[in-house]
Amino acid sequence: MKLRHELKYYINKADYLIIKNRIKHVASQDKNADKNGEYMIRSLYFDNYKDKALIEKLTGVNKRSKFRIRFYNNDASFIKLEKKSKINGLCHKVSAPITKEQCEKILKGDIDFLKESEHMLFKELYVKMKTEVLRPKTIVDYIREAYVFEVGNVRITFDKSIKTGITSTDMFDNNLPTIESLDNRYIILEVKFDEFLPEIISDVIQTNERRNSSISKYVLCRAYN
DSSP states (O other), rough: OOOOOOEEEEEEEEHHHHHHHHTTSSSOOOOTTOOTTEEEEEEEEOTTTTTTTHHHHHHHEEEEEEEEEEETTTEEEEEEEEEEEETTEEEEEEEEEOHHHHHHHHTTOHHHHHHOOOOOHHHHHHHHHHSSSSSSEEEEEEEEEEEETTTTTTEEEEEEEEEEOTTTOOOOOOOOOOOESSSSSSEEEEEEEEEEEOOOHHHHHHTOOOOOOOOOHHHHHHTTT
C-alpha cells in the first residue's frame, strides 16, 4: 500500500492568481485539461444509514475510508469506482473501471454483479453494501485545475465552484439541479505528494498565513442533506 501526503487549504481568488502565476513556471498542466486548463469532476459518494463516513471525517478517526464513483466532463465512457482511505493522516486510493450500465444497476440496488467481478474493489463494495447498508448518498460537482511536478510525484489542484446535487443520486442527469456548497469567493488548494514535498513547490504555494485545513468536499455537500 503506497501512502501519500495531502495538504488542503482554503484560498481566496487573489491567492489563487498569485499561486497560479508561480506554479505555471515550474509545473506542467494536467494533460486532461481543456483549453481553459480545467475539467469538470462529478462524484457520487456512498455512506450508510448511520452516516459512518461523514461522522468519521468530522470526528477525525485515524483510519477511515469512503467509496465513490467518479467521471469527468460529463463523459460516461470512462468512469471509476474508487475507495479513498485515510491512515494516520496519510492517503491511499484504489480504483477500478466501471461502466455506466453497472453504475445504473447500483443506483437501482441491483448489486449481485459486484460479487462476481474479478475486481476486489467491486467485491469489497458488495460486502459493505450488504453488511453496513452502504448506499449512494451525495453527488459532488466541481471544476478542477491541476498541475504536476515530477520530483516527489507532486500534484497541485485548484478546486472551484463546488456544488451538491442535494438529495439526488442520479449522477447521469446532465440537467441535475445543484447548489453551491462553498462560498464562490473561495477555492480549495490541494497538494498531494509521496515521501517529500520539494522546496520549490513549498515556496510556490505559500500565501499570507493560510494554514493546512481538514477539508472535505463530501462534508461540505452533506450539509444540504
